[in-house]
Each structure stands twice: as C-alpha cells, then as structure tokens.
Amino acid sequence: MTGYVIRRVLWVVPVLWAVATITFFLMHAVPGGPFTQDKDVPPAVNEALNRRYHLDKPLYQQYALYLWDASHGDLGLSFQGDRDVAKLLKDGFFVTAQLGLMGLFVAATLGMVLGTLSALNQNGPLDYLGVVFATIGASVPNFVMGAFLVVVFVVNLHWLDSLGWGGPVQLGDVFHASAYNWRKLIIPVISVSVLPAAFIARVTRASMLEVLNQDYIRTARAKGLKESRVVLLHTIKNALIPVLTIMGPTAAALVTGSFIIETMFGIPGIGRAFVTAVGRRDYAMIMGSTLFYTLIVTIANLAVDLAYAAVDPRIRYR
Numbered sequence: 001m002t003g004y005v006i007r008r009v010l011w012v013v014p015v016l017w018a019v020a021t022i023t024f025f026l027m028h029a030v031p032g033g034p035f036t037q038d039k040d041v042p043p044a045v046n047e048a049l050n051r052r053y054h055l056d057k058p059l060y061q062q063y064a065l066y067l068w069d070a071s072h073g074d075l076g077l078s079f080q081g082d083r084d085v086a087k088l089l090k091d092g093f094f095v096t097a098q099l100g101l102m103g104l105f106v107a108a109t110l111g112m113v114l115g116t117l118s119a120l121n122q123n124g125p126l127d128y129l130g131v132v133f134a135t136i137g138a139s140v141p142n143f144v145m146g147a148f149l150v151v152v153f154v155v156n157l158h159w160l161d162s163l164g165w166g167g168p169v170q171l172g173d174v175f176h177a178s179a180y181n182w183r184k185l186i187i188p189v190i191s192v193s194v195l196p197a198a199f200i201a202r203v204t205r206a207s208m209l210e211v212l213n214q215d216y217i218r219t220a221r222a223k224g225l226k227e228s229r230v231v232l233l234h235t236i237k238n239a240l241i242p243v244l245t246i247m248g249p250t251a252a253a254l255v256t257g258s259f260i261i262e263t264m265f266g267i268p269g270i271g272r273a274f275v276t277a278v279g280r281r282d283y284a285m286i287m288g289s290t291l292f293y294t295l296i297v298t299i300a301n302l303a304v305d306l307a308y309a310a311v312d313p314r315i316r317y318r
Contacts, residue, residue, distance in 0.1 A: 034281035076284035096269030100255035115204025137198025146191035248304030
C-alpha cells in the first residue's frame with residue numbers, strides 16, 4: 001500500500017507538467033494579449049507592462065521562466081493589482097471549499113438515500129420518485145436551478161437571500177454560529193448539489209439492484225437475518241464501489257468551485273476569480289487556477305482509490 005501511494009504521488013509531477021504545458025501554449029495561442037483590450041493605454045505604458053510581466057520575451061523563455069518559478073512555489077503575480085496568485089487562491093479556496101463541501105454533503109446524502117429507497121422499492125412509488133428526481137436533476141443546469149430557486153424563494157416568497165456569501169470568510173470563524181447566514185447559503189448549496197445528487201442517486205439505485213440479486217443476499221435472507229441488517233451490513237457496503245467511483249470527480253468538481261454559481265450569486269471564491277481572469281486574459285491567474293484544480297482532482301482520485309480498499313477487503317494495492 002505504501003509503495004502504491006508513493007508512486008501515485010510521484011505521478012502528480014508529470015501530470016502537473018503536462019497540464020501546465022498544454023494550458024500555457026493554448027492560452028498564448030489566442031490572438032491578442034492582456035493589455036491590448038484597453039485602447040487608451042499609451043504604447044510606452046503597454047511596453048512597460050509587458051516587461052513587468054516578462055511578456056516581451058520569446059514564448060519559450062516565458063514558458064521556461066514560469067516552470068522554474070512554479071517549481072519553487074511561485075505562481076506569479078496577477079495582472080490585476082499585482083497581487084500574488086498563490087495568496088489569491090488561498091483566500092478564495094476557503095470560501096469555495098465551504099460551498100463545495102456543503103454541496104457534497106447534501107448531494108451524497110440525498111443521492112444515496114433516494115437511490116437506496118428506489119432500489120428497495122423497485123417499481124413502487126418511491127422508485128418513481130427517485131427516478132423523477134434523477135431525471136430532472138440531471139437535465140436542469142445548476143444556473144437554471146439557481147434562477148428558479150431565486151424566483152420562487154427570494155422574489156415571490158421572500159424567505160431567502162440570493163447575493164453574497166453566507167458563511168465565514170476566515171478559518172477562525174468556522175465554529176461561530178454568528179458567522180453563518182443560512183438565508184444566503186441555502187440556494188447556492190442546493191444549486192450546486194442537485195446535479196451530482198441526481199447522478200449519485202442513479203448509480204446507487206443501479207448498484208443496489210445488482211447487489212440485491214446476488215446469491216449471498218438471498219442466502220442471508222434465507223438464514224433469517226433482519227432486513228435492516230441485510231441492507232446495512234451486506235447490501236449497501238458492497239454497492240458502494242460504483243458510487244465511490246463517481247464521488248471522486250464529483251468531490252473535486254464541487255470543492256474546486258462552481259464557476260457559474262459563484263459568479264451568479266457574487267460568492268468570492270476561486271471559481272469567480274477564474275472566470276474574471278479568463279475575461280481579462282490574466283495569464284498568471286489562469287495558470288495558477290488550472291494547476292490548483294489539477295492538484296485537487298489528482299488528490300481526490302487517490303483518495304477514492306484508497307477508499308476502495310477500505311470498503312472492499314478483496315482489493316489490495318501493491
């Protein structure tokens with residue numbers, strides 16, 4: 001197990017290099033530059049800005065400089081305000097992680113409960129309810145769901161608020177109840193969690209139905225075990241492998257931020273900062289955000305692989 005983990009961790013380096021290389025050259029292949037959009041900038045100022053951020057150098061030198069700095073933990077300076085990209089990512093990730101973890105908790109809980117109930121009541125009312133939810137949730141984009149919730153619960157019923165972040169912005173405030181404004185939290189969390197909850201529900205239902213038809217489940221029932229014991233100890237545990245497979249990418253996608261939802265509701269996370277950086281051609285912020293997302297995804301996939309062995313003792317890594 002230790003050797004497997006070490007090999008997977010070492011593979012992160014070439015993955016990050018490949019992503020950085022592809023992103024760097026695709027980003028610079030787009031015509032124009034970060035300072036060519038503002039026509040009022042004098043040529044002398046434009047040249048000074050290009051020198052400041054090494055944009056006056058040949059492309060291969062820019063690439064080599066960025067890789068050298070990134071290997072030392074320096075992701076460069078944002079073109080907007082000369083702010084350190086690593087610090088911007090650190091500050092924005094705290095908010096984004098809260099939104100993602102809350103959404104993941106809601107999606108996993110709702111999806112697994114509905115999927116399990118659907119499988120245990122196949123072709124019954126609960127099964128049809130779960131299928132309807134999974135179909136609607138997988139078909140409606142999160143920004144459409146967010147707009148619908150705003151119209152119903154903010155505009156018409158006046159129960160919730162829609163703009164700004166309703167959670168703590170500093171780590172020390174996490175355990176303070178006064179730092180949470182649930183009127184602002186509910187709609188963004190539901191908006192980001194409905195789609196993954198729908199996929200988790202569908203995969204859970206299919207996996208549960210497959211396990212329920214196995215011989216050892218029939219044997220357990222024939223031995224007189226209680227249905228709750230059969231479901232909790234034998235069925236759900238053995239049905240978790242496919243669910244864990246999609247939980248890794250889902251967790252990474254939610255924790256690294258929902259670009260549209262953060263922009264839509266004015267949440268100061270890295271997703272919103274990334275969208276702004278793309279619009280402004282902020283090369284350093286685009287590169288830093290992409291590498292950060294890649295790192296989170298690789299960590300999430302490694303965690304899922306290790307969780308396989310915890311759920312199924314037959315799985316061993318060498």
